[in-house]
Amino acid sequence: MNAITPLPVEAEALFDRIADALAETGYCIIPDALPENLTLPLHRYLQRLHDEDFHRAGIGRDQEHQLNRRVRGDEIRWLSPEQPEEARYLEWMSALRLGINRRLMMGLFDYECHFARYPEGAFYRRHLDAFQGRTNRVLSTVYYLNPDWSADDGGELLIYADEQSREPLERVLPTQGTLVVFLSDRFPHEVLPARRERLSVTGWYRVNNSLGGQVDPPR
Ligand code: OGA
Ligand code: MN
Numbered sequence: 001m002n003a004i005t006p007l008p009v010e011a012e013a014l015f016d017r018i019a020d021a022l023a024e025t026g027y028c029i030i031p032d033a034l035p036e037n038l039t040l041p042l043h044r045y046l047q048r049l050h051d052e053d054f055h056r057a058g059i060g061r062d063q064e065h066q067l068n069r070r071v072r073g074d075e076i077r078w079l080s081p082e083q084p085e086e087a088r089y090l091e092w093m094s095a096l097r098l099g100i101n102r103r104l105m106m107g108l109f110d111y112e113c114h115f116a117r118y119p120e121g122a123f124y125r126r127h128l129d130a131f132q133g134r135t136n137r138v139l140s141t142v143y144y145l146n147p148d149w150s151a152d153d154g155g156e157l158l159i160y161a162d163e164q165s166r167e168p169l170e171r172v173l174p175t176q177g178t179l180v181v182f183l184s185d186r187f188p189h190e191v192l193p194a195r196r197e198r199l200s201v202t203g204w205y206r207v208n209n210s211l212g213g214q215v216d217p218p219r
Pocket of ligand 1: 116124129142156157189190191200202
């Protein structure tokens with residue numbers, strides 16, 4: 001699993017694009033980001049999973065699992081390198097981690113991510129993924145897997161400029177192949193109610209805050 005397959009030129013160009021956008025605005029929205037030969041099998045794999053492979057998403061750190069359908073209604077499944085389809089996504093996001101580190105010196109240390117399945121009617125209220133200085137999640141990623149998503153299907157991701165903003169900066173349809181990357185402690189965001197099942201992979205690049213024997217990120 002340590003062998004890093006050489007990245008095609010397109011991947012390097014994509015990393016340039018992401019790094020430039022992050023440096024300039026703190027976020028980016030990229031359609032058709034990952035190769036189809038990764039996305040399509042990942043989507044098929046996810047469709048083959050059963051309800052038991054998912055669990056209700058909690059709110060807050062350290063598995064507090066304060067379940068609250070009024071805040072978020074999605075079900076999640078953490079990715080691990082044991083499944084080939086999951087491993088390929090993790091490898092790709094690991095390449096992106098190194099690509100960003102090389103360009104922006106962000107010192108991203110690791111990546112954690114889960115599938116998220118929003119049943120019809122589910123949403124995720126406005127929130128921040130990290131609070132300044134209180135977590136090691138620094139960069140959020142969302143990769144969408146839904147073919148043929150239209151505005152009528154709802155489920156848009158709304159990204160706000162800051163806590164005060166009422167009008168979103170961006171409205172993103174969760175269309176298959178679209179990758180969103182943003183600074184975790186900068187942009188409040190929400191998921192509007194989806195009118196059909198909505199599938200994505202949400203993840204976070206983290207920095208290593210381990211100090212004085214306290215392991216952070218916790219494992
Ligand atoms: C999250 C999140 C956004 C999306 O899981 O924290 O904000 O569009 N997801 O799925
Ligand atoms: Mn979020």
